[in-house]
Amino acid sequence: MFQIRIHGRGGQGVVTAAETLSIAAFLENRYAQAFPSFGSERTGAPVVAFCRIDEREIRLREPVLNPDALIIQDPTLLHQVDVFSGLVPDGYILINTSRSFEALGVDEFARGFCAAHLCTVPATELALKHVGRPVPNAALLGGFAAVSGRVSIDAVANALRHKFSGAIAEGNVAAAREAYAFVREEMKEGSHAKTG
Amino acid sequence: MAYQPLKFYQTGTFTVGNRLLPPDVRSVQSTQRRTNSLNSGHRACQGCGEALGARFAMDAAMEASERQLIAANATGCLEVFSTPYPETSWQIPWIHSVFGNTAAVATGIAAAMKVKGRSEVRVVAQGGDGGTTDIGFGCLSGMFERNDDVLFICYDNEAYMNTGVQRSSATPATARTATTMAVGEAPGNVFGQGKNLPVIAMAHEIPYVATATVAELHDLEAKVKNAMRIRGARYIHILVPCPLGWGHASQDTIRIARLAKETGLFPVFEAAHGEVTSVSRIRRRQPVEAYLRPQKRFAHLFGEPPKLEVIARMQALADRNIRRYGLLEPESI
Amino acid sequence: MLKQVEGSRAVAEAVALCRPEVICAYPISPQTHIVEALGEMVKRGTLAPCEFINVESEFAAMSVAIGASAAAARAYTATASQGLLFMAEAVFNASGLGLPIVMTVANRAIGAPINIWNDHTDAMSQRDCGWIQLFAETNQEALDLHIQAFRLGEELSLPVMVCMDGFILTHAYERVDVPTQAQVDAYLPPYTPRQSLDPAEPVSIGAMVGPEAFMEVRYLAHVKQMRALELIPGWAEEFRRAFGRDSGGLLHRYRCEDAELVVVALGSVLGTVKDTVDAMRERGTRIGVLGITCFRPWPQDAVRAALAQAKQIVVLEKSLAVGLGGIVSTNVRTSTSGNAQAVRTVIAGLGGRPITRTSLERTFAQALDGTLEALTFLDLDHGVVERALAREREQRRSGPIAENILRDLGVVGARIS
Numbered sequence: 001m002f003q004i005r006i007h008g009r010g011g012q013g014v015v016t017a018a019e020t021l022s023i024a025a026f027l028e029n030r031y032a033q034a035f036p037s038f039g040s041e042r043t044g045a046p047v048v049a050f051c052r053i054d055e056r057e058i059r060l061r062e063p064v065l066n067p068d069a070l071i072i073q074d075p076t077l078l079h080q081v082d083v084f085s086g087l088v089p090d091g092y093i094l095i096n097t098s099r100s101f102e103a104l105g106v107d108e109f110a111r112g113f114c115a116a117h118l119c120t121v122p123a124t125e126l127a128l129k130h131v132g133r134p135v136p137n138a139a140l141l142g143g144f145a146a147v148s149g150r151v152s153i154d155a156v157a158n159a160l161r162h163k164f165s166g167a168i169a170e171g172n173v174a175a176a177r178e179a180y181a182f183v184r185e186e187m188k189e190g191s192h193a194k195t196g
Numbered sequence: 197m198a199y200q201p202l203k204f205y206q207t208g209t210f211t212v213g214n215r216l217l218p219p220d221v222r223s224v225q226s227t228q229r230r231t232n233s234l235n236s237g238h239r240a241c242q243g244c245g246e247a248l249g250a251r252f253a254m255d256a257a258m259e260a261s262e263r264q265l266i267a268a269n270a271t272g273c274l275e276v277f278s279t280p281y282p283e284t285s286w287q288i289p290w291i292h293s294v295f296g297n298t299a300a301v302a303t304g305i306a307a308a309m310k311v312k313g314r315s316e317v318r319v320v321a322q323g324g325d326g327g328t329t330d331i332g333f334g335c336l337s338g339m340f341e342r343n344d345d346v347l348f349i350c351y352d353n354e355a356y357m358n359t360g361v362q363r364s365s366a367t368p369a370t371a372r373t374a375t376t377m378a379v380g381e382a383p384g385n386v387f388g389q390g391k392n393l394p395v396i397a398m399a400h401e402i403p404y405v406a407t408a409t410v411a412e413l414h415d416l417e418a419k420v421k422n423a424m425r426i427r428g429a430r431y432i433h434i435l436v437p438c439p440l441g442w443g444h445a446s447q448d449t450i451r452i453a454r455l456a457k458e459t460g461l462f463p464v465f466e467a468a469h470g471e472v473t474s475v476s477r478i479r480r481r482q483p484v485e486a487y488l489r490p491q492k493r494f495a496h497l498f499g500e501p502p503k504l505e506v507i508a509r510m511q512a513l514a515d516r517n518i519r520r521y522g523l524l525e526p527e528s529i
Numbered sequence: 530m531l532k533q534v535e536g537s538r539a540v541a542e543a544v545a546l547c548r549p550e551v552i553c554a555y556p557i558s559p560q561t562h563i564v565e566a567l568g569e570m571v572k573r574g575t576l577a578p579c580e581f582i583n584v585e586s587e588f589a590a591m592s593v594a595i596g597a598s599a600a601a602a603r604a605y606t607a608t609a610s611q612g613l614l615f616m617a618e619a620v621f622n623a624s625g626l627g628l629p630i631v632m633t634v635a636n637r638a639i640g641a642p643i644n645i646w647n648d649h650t651d652a653m654s655q656r657d658c659g660w661i662q663l664f665a666e667t668n669q670e671a672l673d674l675h676i677q678a679f680r681l682g683e684e685l686s687l688p689v690m691v692c693m694d695g696f697i698l699t700h701a702y703e704r705v706d707v708p709t710q711a712q713v714d715a716y717l718p719p720y721t722p723r724q725s726l727d728p729a730e731p732v733s734i735g736a737m738v739g740p741e742a743f744m745e746v747r748y749l750a751h752v753k754q755m756r757a758l759e760l761i762p763g764w765a766e767e768f769r770r771a772f773g774r775d776s777g778g779l780l781h782r783y784r785c786e787d788a789e790l791v792v793v794a795l796g797s798v799l800g801t802v803k804d805t806v807d808a809m810r811e812r813g814t815r816i817g818v819l820g821i822t823c824f825r826p827w828p829q830d831a832v833r834a835a836l837a838q839a840k841q842i843v844v845l846e847k848s849l850a851v852g853l854g855g856i857v858s859t860n861v862r863t864s865t866s867g868n869a870q871a872v873r874t875v876i877a878g879l880g881g882r883p884i885t886r887t888s889l890e891r892t893f894a895q896a897l898d899g900t901l902e903a904l905t906f907l908d909l910d911h912g913v914v915e916r917a918l919a920r921e922r923e924q925r926r927s928g929p930i931a932e933n934i935l936r937d938l939g940v941v942g943a944r945i946s
Contacts, residue, residue, distance in 0.1 A: 022702045026533035035701035059800030062885045266726045284733035289726040291599050292735030294618050297592030304596025307580040311550045338585030
């Protein structure tokens with residue numbers, strides 16, 4: 001079983017991200033479960049959503065306490081909420097930012113992890129570019145596909161077309177694909193975690 | 197046999213003279229074709245205004261709907277005396293659910309008829325003042341707001357009679373009830389703002405609102421038939437004296453109802469979409485004492501000395517209604 | 530057809546396939562997505578003929594369903610928590626009148642203090658109202674139980690409550706198999722009522738019944754539920770043949786055959802319990818799970834049989850009989866009375882407190898080594914409790930309990946002093 005935890009703020013599409021990711025896994029004939037950690041609905045409040053992916057039926061209902069991967073949609077949470085809690089050794093971390101891990105002040109923490117599993121992507125900028133809205137979730141899913149390899153970018157694209165329609169869907173797909181390419185490039189260059 | 201003059205005062209109802217009328221203007225009650233929706237054998241008190249009102253209203257509704265009618269009934273006197281286990285005196289399809297949900301149950305029945313393509317079957321909801329103005333208020337307002345195709349009829353005897361005459365929001369000022377006893381400095385019910393359900397119904401802008409009393413049979417039947425010609429939320433408020441709760445003689449029910457109108461305390465009118473469309477004028481105006489004195493629930497006003505200031509306040513309420521609704525012919529003011 | 534959808538959506542699609550004629554609902558978290566989806570289907574015309582009514586309260590919702598069902602329409606509504614309580618009078622009325630209304634209860638805690646998260650307090654508060662109560666373990670089962678519920682209810686003339694854990698199931702995306710309209714039509718015929726409001730055949734429904742007959746009427750209600758116990762397994766079997774899945778029935782057993790310890794539970798927590806049980810089994814512990822699907826009527830004999838071989842029973846429940854202990858465990862004891870087994874109650878997950886494998890494994894191990902008390906509250910913060918009690922001992926005007934605790938936990942920041 002592969003467990004992903006997504007952190008963000010209300011209004012950034014955190015829950016939709018988890019749901020879309022689960023659809024992507026489903027489209028690849030796997031079992032997937034996505035659910036939010038539920039709080040009162042309020043824009044701007046910290047929100048967490050979970051996704052589990054497995055080859056067999058998922059029965060577990062507890063929150064994701066030991067994520068294999070973290071997607072952080074809003075870096076302002078990094079020093080406010082314990083986003084890294086329970087992350088497994090050599091887990092994946094994908095942060096929505098145009099800055100580096102060092103510039104964000106988390107490189108100390110990140111040092112204990114496999115460098116190839118740590119990536120940043122300017123998802124909000126990509127969303128603004130392709131969709132015209134600062135909602136970074138679709139781009140981050142593209143980045144996640146790249147850094148983890150756990151879902152294909154094509155499945156992500158199809159899942160986005162399930163969740164959205166029309167121009168928004170296509171914009172999201174474009175953002176996801178560009179984020180995918182960006183992260184792939186980042187991983188190749190190996191320059192993500194240290195410099196900024 | 198000595199000659200005995202009879203005063204046929206009931207000119208408005210033509211009750212006595214029905215045989216002399218052409219069949220098409222006779223009351224439903226006077227015809228053989230009336231359905232007796234509420235059949236005899238029920239357990240109402242002698243002189244019960246509600247039993248009268250319900251029979252008048254339901255038979256008129258059955259006539260208007262060509263006998264395609266379903267009734268929902270609130271908990272209360274009518275429900276209790278009409279269905280004493282193991283009997284029922286209803287000859288129409290009838291359901292009693294709980295006290296406060298009658299309007300919603302009627303909404304459900306109307307929805308069922310609509311979805312089954314049987315819109316010719318009409319729905320009436322009925323309840324007393326308690327089940328309408330108090331506990332049933334929320335559901336009633338909801339039904340009004342949705343403009344559900346339901347005619348809601350309130351039989352107002354101005355208190356929770358079935359449970360032993362307790363005060364409701366429809367109880368008039370100064371009336372004695374078991375929870376507004378005629379004791380202390382301000383005996384009887386308080387002088388509040390009242391809770392004017394017909395006006396509240398009008399505020400919902402529903403297609404038809406009317407008030408009536410059991411004293412005017414033709415008027416009541418006509419209003420029910422008017423209502424049945426319309427689709428959407430409709431409300432009729434009928435004043436039904438209660439000999440037991442009001443403390444009057446059981447043969448005076450109709451007379452007391454007439455006095456309520458003639459004093460101006462109970463305005464009789466019709467309204468549509470929030471505007472009054474017709475008013476039934478007072479024929480022979482009476483001072484409020486004529487209405488209050490025969491009822492023991494107001495007896496404490498007429499002690500030694502009588503509470504003239506309080507009676508004057510009651511008169512002021514009547515005067516206000518007369519002004520507000522234009523209840524008098526211009527010449528008689 | 531396989532779909533990856535939110536639980537609420539799965540339920541809405543299942544209900545729509547059952548051809549409801551009148552849907553009425555009042556919004557309350559976490560049921561909102563179910564009725565929103567149904568409302569959209571009606572508005573688009575994809576669910577027709579159907580009347581969708583936006584009512585002004587839950588009391589109105591159940592009342593509209595009563596009127597519709599009494600007038601021979603297939604009626605559906607949904608609620609949770611406070612809403613279920615608000616309609617309680619009408620809930621009893623529906624079962625008393627024998628109207629086969631189907632209602633989803635998206636299980637949620639009841640205040641005070643107000644809490645929107647999952648537990649079983651709401652359904653348990655109505656456990657004796659005369660409705661059939663079914664609890665879904667997964668969204669697939671939730672979907673399936675609604676289809677079964679209409680069939681069950683209409684055959685018996687009894688209303689059915691389908692319970693699914695609020696948020697945990699209603700708001701979770703998972704894979705479900707949604708049947709076709711043809712499959713559902715073959716399983717669920719149109720509603721033919723035992724009684725209905727019809728001008729062609731007038732009847733009076735809802736008369737008063739006095740001391741001379743009330744006992745008999747109530748006894749017959751009990752008889753009807755006991756009859757349901759006999760029929761439910763057969764209907765579940767029929768469902769299995771028609772749809773190819775084991776959904777519903779009275780209970781589900783998992784690895785109970787040689788189990789020394791059997792854990793009894795309802796609803797979605799069964800999934801977490803099964804994962805815990807598998808892990809413990811791998812280390813040689815003989816432990817099994819009994820999932821109760823039909824809570825009312827209480828499957829006394831089936832539970833007795835399922836628990837007969839166990840030495841120990843732990844009832845894990847998301848409900849609390851304040852002043853007594855467990856609700857489910859009290860019911861379980863009616864099935865184990867006379868037996869030598871220890872039945873221990875573990876109250877867990879109240880108000881949405883997560884139930885984790887770690888905590889469960891620790892608790893089950895304690896049960897096996899005999900150190901688990903008769904009644905425990907899983908993951909209770911004893912420090913918080915002690916401090917709250919100390920506050921009350923120290924001063925009379927100790928303040929509102931909930932707010933004091935939140936402040937203690939640092940959740941409420943501001944203080945005017």
